[in-house]
Amino acid sequence: xxxxxxxxxxxxxxxxxxxxxxxxxxxxxxxxxxxxxxxxxxxxxxxxxxxxxxxxxxxxxxxxxxxxxxxxxxxxxxxxxxxxxxxxxxxxxxxxxxxxxxxxxxxxxx
Amino acid sequence: xxxxxxxxxxxxxxxxxxxxxxxxxxxxxxxxxxxxxxxxxxxxxxxxxxxxxxxxxxxxxxxxxxxxxxxxxxxxxxxxxxxxxxxxxxxxxxxxxxxxxxxxxxxxxxx
Numbered sequence: 001x002x003x004x005x006x007x008x009x010x011x012x013x014x015x016x017x018x019x020x021x022x023x024x025x026x027x028x029x030x031x032x033x034x035x036x037x038x039x040x041x042x043x044x045x046x047x048x049x050x051x052x053x054x055x056x057x058x059x060x061x062x063x064x065x066x067x068x069x070x071x072x073x074x075x076x077x078x079x080x081x082x083x084x085x086x087x088x089x090x091x092x093x094x095x096x097x098x099x100x101x102x103x104x105x106x107x108x109x110x
Numbered sequence: 111x112x113x114x115x116x117x118x119x120x121x122x123x124x125x126x127x128x129x130x131x132x133x134x135x136x137x138x139x140x141x142x143x144x145x146x147x148x149x150x151x152x153x154x155x156x157x158x159x160x161x162x163x164x165x166x167x168x169x170x171x172x173x174x175x176x177x178x179x180x181x182x183x184x185x186x187x188x189x190x191x192x193x194x195x196x197x198x199x200x201x202x203x204x205x206x207x208x209x210x211x212x213x214x215x216x217x218x219x220x221x
Contacts, residue, residue: 042212045209090154092209097159099146101153
């Protein structure tokens with residue numbers, strides 16, 4: 001089975017910290033995505049990447065950046081975490097039959 | 111905004127078929143219909159997708175109307191583990207992050 005692995009299931013960080021959320025896929029596919037999910041707002045696209053060192057802004061990129069140095073790894077970076085970035089973060093890779101999502105990282109910023 | 115309309119919630123008895131409807135009246139000729147589901151506290155899971163013809167796999171069947179303006183996802187023998195939010199998504203089939211998740215249908219399978 002193809003897999004998308006997110007490094008942390010739960011994370012608690014302080015306001016102002018720099019936060020790295022890691023995502024690794026073993027599908028050898030180019031396209032990877034970061035979403036956040038909040039109650040009542042559904043899944044919203046933050047950033048995506050269609051190749052190594054390439055990145056594109058999604059619907060809500062403010063306060064975030066990404067890094068794609070290797071094909072299998074796509075990192076989401078919160079430059080200076082704020083409480084309104086408390087959320088569930090979901091990484092996905094695009095395969096031949098739709099997207100495969102990781103299990104998610106529930107980030108709490110205090 | 112999502113291009114699909116789904117009922118917010120549905121109930122189904124365990125062992126019975128669950129039929130989840132989706133309206134996508136503005137679908138264009140090259141757009142696919144995808145179904146995902148999300149079990150509580152997990153990432154969404156791909157179920158099935160189709161363009162024009164009905165599709166079946168080990169998880170579900172997808173019935174698309176002839177005019178393609180609506181579809182139905184069928185879980186033939188629902189179990190308690192099928193309780194989840196089901197999302198119907200219309201996409202051009204390319205990538206570039208154009209999976210737009212609406213609010214979905216919360217399916218509750220009851221014993």
